[in-house]
Amino acid sequence: MSVDTVISATAPLTGxxxxxxxxxxxxxxxxxxxIYQVYPRSFRDLNGDGIGDIxxxxxxxxxxxDLDVDAVWLSPFYRSPQRxxxxxVSDYCDVDPIFGTLQDFDVMMAEAxxxxxxxxxxxxxxxxxxxxxxxxxxxxxxxxxxERDMFIFRDGTGPEGHEPPNNWQSHFGGPAWxxxxxxDGQPDQWYLHLFDSSQPDFNWDNTAVHAxxxxxxRFWLDRGVSGFRVDVAHALIKAPGLPAWGGRADGxxxxxxxxxxxxxxxxxxxxxxxxxxxxxxxxxxxxRILCAEASVDLDRLAHWVRPDEMHQAxxxxxxxxxxxxxxxxxxxTDSLTVLNGVxxxxxxxxxxxxxxxxxxxxxxxxxxPRDGDGIGPADPQPDTELGRRRAAAAxxxxxxxxxxxxLYQGEELGLPxxxxxxxxxxxxxxxARTGGxxxxxxxxxxxxxxxxxxxxxxxxxxxxxxxxxxxxxxELARDAQAASPSSHLSLYRNMLALRRELGLGSxxxxxxxxxxxxxSLAYLNGATLVVMNLNHEPLELPLGRLLLxxxxxxxxxxxxxxxxxxxxxxxxxxx
Ligand code: BGC
Numbered sequence: 001m002s003v004d005t006v007i008s009a010t011a012p013l014t015g016x017x018x019x020x021x022x023x024x025x026x027x028x029x030x031x032x033x034x035i036y037q038v039y040p041r042s043f044r045d046l047n048g049d050g051i052g053d054i055x056x057x058x059x060x061x062x063x064x065x066d067l068d069v070d071a072v073w074l075s076p077f078y079r080s081p082q083r084x085x086x087x088x089v090s091d092y093c094d095v096d097p098i099f100g101t102l103q104d105f106d107v108m109m110a111e112a113x114x115x116x117x118x119x120x121x122x123x124x125x126x127x128x129x130x131x132x133x134x135x136x137x138x139x140x141x142x143x144x145x146x147e148r149d150m151f152i153f154r155d156g157t158g159p160e161g162h163e164p165p166n167n168w169q170s171h172f173g174g175p176a177w178x179x180x181x182x183x184d185g186q187p188d189q190w191y192l193h194l195f196d197s198s199q200p201d202f203n204w205d206n207t208a209v210h211a212x213x214x215x216x217x218r219f220w221l222d223r224g225v226s227g228f229r230v231d232v233a234h235a236l237i238k239a240p241g242l243p244a245w246g247g248r249a250d251g252x253x254x255x256x257x258x259x260x261x262x263x264x265x266x267x268x269x270x271x272x273x274x275x276x277x278x279x280x281x282x283x284x285x286x287x288r289i290l291c292a293e294a295s296v297d298l299d300r301l302a303h304w305v306r307p308d309e310m311h312q313a314x315x316x317x318x319x320x321x322x323x324x325x326x327x328x329x330x331x332x333t334d335s336l337t338v339l340n341g342v343x344x345x346x347x348x349x350x351x352x353x354x355x356x357x358x359x360x361x362x363x364x365x366x367x368x369p370r371d372g373d374g375i376g377p378a379d380p381q382p383d384t385e386l387g388r389r390r391a392a393a394a395x396x397x398x399x400x401x402x403x404x405x406x407l408y409q410g411e412e413l414g415l416p417x418x419x420x421x422x423x424x425x426x427x428x429x430x431x432a433r434t435g436g437x438x439x440x441x442x443x444x445x446x447x448x449x450x451x452x453x454x455x456x457x458x459x460x461x462x463x464x465x466x467x468x469x470x471x472x473x474x475e476l477a478r479d480a481q482a483a484s485p486s487s488h489l490s491l492y493r494n495m496l497a498l499r500r501e502l503g504l505g506s507x508x509x510x511x512x513x514x515x516x517x518x519x520s521l522a523y524l525n526g527a528t529l530v531v532m533n534l535n536h537e538p539l540e541l542p543l544g545r546l547l548l549x550x551x552x553x554x555x556x557x558x559x560x561x562x563x564x565x566x567x568x569x570x571x572x573x574x575x
Contacts, residue, residue, distance in 0.1 A: 032505025048462020363387025
C-alpha cells in the first residue's frame, strides 16, 4: 500500500552514484510498457469445459485495465492438437475450438481497444504441429520433394539409416529426431524436432517458409494486433550441415559450452528474417512490435534489437539472476549498457508459463527447483510466506527499473506453483518424455482464482478445471485481495499506478553505492530511490518521502529483510 510518510532517518542520500542509464526520450509505447501475459487455457473458462477461453479473456479484461497495464500478450490460442499446450500449431490463422472462434477473437480485440489495452499475440515460427497440412503433405511426399523441403528431413546414419542424422536432443528430453514410415510401410527419413516429436521444425532455408509466415503476420496485423512475441526466436536457422554438438545436446549451456554457441541457436541468418518482418510491421505504422523469446547472452541479444530488427527481447538473464544481489546488479548494468549501445530499451521479467513462479522460487533459502522442472509433492517444499514476501520485494524492485516489464498472469495475486498435481493430469510433454523424472511446467500453469466463494474459485462454473486449483488459492482469489488494501494485488495496483505517474519506465538508473552491499541493492530512477534489502539485518533507509514498501506494516525507517521500498528523495512525489 502507499504509505507516503516522511522517513526521519539519520542520513540523507549521499555518497557516490554510478550512472548507468539516462532517461529515455525516444518515442515508442513499448519502451516503457507493462505487458501482461495471458495464458488462455488458465485465465478464465466462460463456457464451462474446464479450459480457459477467449470469451473468458474478454469478460475479465476490465480487471487488467484496472491494474493499469499497457498491453496483454496472449500465449497461443491457434488451432492445435495441444500436445504442447498450443505451441504445436496446426493452423496459424484460426482459433482452436477449445478457445472459441475468430469472431470471439475480434470481440476480444474490440473490448481490449475500448479499454485502452493493446494486444500482442504469440508467433510460433520454429515449428508447427505434425497435424499441420504442410507436414502431412511432407509425410505423403517422397524424399527430396518440395513438400519435404518445408521441414528438416534427413537420411539416417548407420546401417540402413537406423541411427538419427546427428546427436541433437529435444528440449523436452529424448532425441531431436524421429524417423517416419514411408507410404509403402518401409522406414524412411528422419525429421528434426527441437521440442516434442509432434513439433517438426520448419526449414527456414526455404523461401516458401518465409512467404508462409509473412502471410501469417499480415493476417493478425490486419485483425489489429499490436505485435508478436516470437517463440524460440533464436532457433529458426540451424548451422549449415547440422554439425554434431559437443555441449549439452539440447543446446543448453554446460561448462565450457555456452548455449549460444550451439549450432541450433543464434545463427546469423536470423537477422534477415527479423528485418523482413520489421519492414512488414512498419507498413502498419510505428506502433506494432516484435519481441524475441531468445535464450542468448546479452551481447548477442543486443544484435537482435538493432533499429531495423526486433523492438524488444525478453531479458532471461534477469529472470535467472534470482535474488542474487551480485548477479542482479551485473545483469542490470550489462543489459542497460549493451542495449543503450543499439538504442533499444531493456525488458524485465520474473515469471512466465515456462518457469516456476517467482513466489515459489523465492521460497527456498538454498537450491530451489530448476526453472522448467516444477515442484512435486516429494520435492523439498518452498516456504510459502517467505516466497510471497520476497516475490513482492522482487517485483517492486523490477517495476522501478527503466524499460518495459512483462508480468505473468497471477503474479499480481502472489500465486505460488501448483504442487499436488496428480500425475494423470500432468500435460507438459517434458513429464512424459522424461518418464516423470522432470515434472515440467504444469505447476505454473494452474488456472487463476477469481472469486473465493464461487465454484472452482470463479475460474469456470462447469467441469473441473484442466488442472486443480490448490486449496491455498481461496484466500488468494482476486475478489478477496481486491477488498484488502494490504494485499499483494493492492500492492501491484499501487506499484503500477506510481510507476506510470513517476514515469519510471522511461526513467534513468544510477546505483546508489552507499545503499548497495553484498545483500542490498539501491538505485535512483530520477528522484525515486528503489532499495531492496536481502540482508538478515534491517537496513536503515535514507531521509526521504516513503512512497511504497513491499511489506506492511513496515518498520518505520528500517527496511526489513526481504523488503523493498520506493522513496522520493527530492521531497516531491506522488500526492
Ligand atoms: C515456449 C514454450 C514451448 C516452446 C516450444 C517456448 O519457449 O515458451 O512454452 O514449449 O517454446 O514452442
